Amino acid sequence: MAEKIIRIGTRDSELALWQAHTVEKKLNDLGYKTEIIAVKSQGDIILDKPLYELGITGIFTKTLDIAMINGQVDIAVHSMKDVPTALPIGIVQAAVLERANTLDILVHKGNLDFLNGEGTIATGSLRRQAQWLNKYPAHKVVDLRGNVNTRMQKLKDSEWSGAVFAAAGLERINLKPSNYINLDWMIPAPAQGAMVIVAMANDDFCRDAVSELNDIETEVCTHIERQFLKTLEGGCTAPIGALAVFEEDEIIFDGVLFSLDGKEKIEVNKRVPLQDWKKLGFFSAKEILDNGGISLMENIRKDLKK
Known part of the structure; x- marks a missing residue:
């Protein structure tokens, strides 16, 4: 094995460091050498503004994206629900770890x-x-x-x-x-409870190393949830919940879109054969958009601009 040291980028909050150390231990157990590099993100520094005013998408991940693109770190560990559905050019999802509690x-x-x-x-x-x-x-x-x-x-x-x-x-x-x-009645954020590792697309060494940590069931479920989010949102932040779970050879999916005041609610519940997972998030989101979701999303955009 090459002697390259994998530099793990993370935010410096206690939870982010816990996540980075968890990944470090897993990589060390596989024989890889690692180093943790902590960086402060804008989302941690600016605490007096609501997240959506900061242009929420990527507020916690941007600093680490830049550090990766500049070659200061090799991989980054994130709470997957904080990661924008579209990654910056040159950065790819390298592994999703086994999911924890989604509640x-x-x-x-x-x-x-x-x-x-x-x-x-x-x-x-x-x-x-x-x-x-x-x-x-x-x-x-x-x-x-x-x-x-x-x-x-x-x-x-x-x-x-x-x-x-x-x-x-x-x-x-x-x-x-x-x-x-x-709150078992509350539908979680897409990918809640999952940790994701991102790497540079052209870094075969790190991608191969990290791929050994991937949990396929979590990868599939979070893919469905994030595809649902991406199809609904179109770059705007909104009250969206999504949860996909395996049940034997089927996938159960619950997705929901609310108005900001919670008065309007459009939901979708699906149970599909395992092999139909690839477009499940997309079709579920389309169903919501066709059932009043388009005008609801327009209203949300207007309300957030006020």
């Missing part, structure tokens, strides 16, 4: 009475906001930004009733408290 959870203050009355819930995600307001129209949703640790601290210091988190992120760094409930 969203509500971390609360120990008293759930507010679920039957009025409450304030914090989240920086349009998808979570819309689904929460759809189920609890009397509640107020406030913006919450920052890495997982920052958000947990902000919740602690606030008067809010609770905040919504991805279970996987909290579990990975042992931050999941006892006062939480699983």
Whole structure:
């Protein structure tokens, strides 16, 4: 094996570093030499603006993309749900790791009475906001930004009733408290709970090394979810949830598009033979667009511009 050291690029939040170290250990176990290089992203630096105002697509991945293109790092590890559906020219998806918990959870203050009355819930995600307001129209949703640790601290210091988190992120760094409930009615973000490794298209050594970490089932499911997202979005951020799961020789897919206030909801539920996976996300999204999704997406674009 060549003696090349694989330089792993990552953001410098605790969760991002956990992900990078996980990949490092897997590569070391295969006999590869590695080095971790941490970089700060704009998404971590600018905390006073909602994500969609920053032109959300790629805000957490851009810094690492540039570092890769400039040759400062060889591969980058991301939470897959943060990665734009179109990668920069020259960068390719090299592996998707086995998926963790896909659920969203509500971390609360120990008293759930507010679920039957009025409450304030914090989240920086349009998808979570819309689904929460759809189920609890009397509640107020406030913006919450920052890495997982920052958000947990902000919740602690606030008067809010609770905040919504991805279970996987909290579990990975042992931050999941006892006062939480699983939101099994909330459809997760496309690729939630999955980690992706990207590499330069022309770097055969790193692509070959990393390909050994790929989990085919997770790759297929996240492909379906991201294809659904890409077909719906057309470059605009919107409240979109998607989840594909294997069940024996079939794939079950749930996809949903909401209005920002959660009042409108268009969903699709599919169960298809395994071999029909390649265009499942595309056809599911087309179905939503044909059922009122086109005008709903137009309204979302207008609302976000206000």
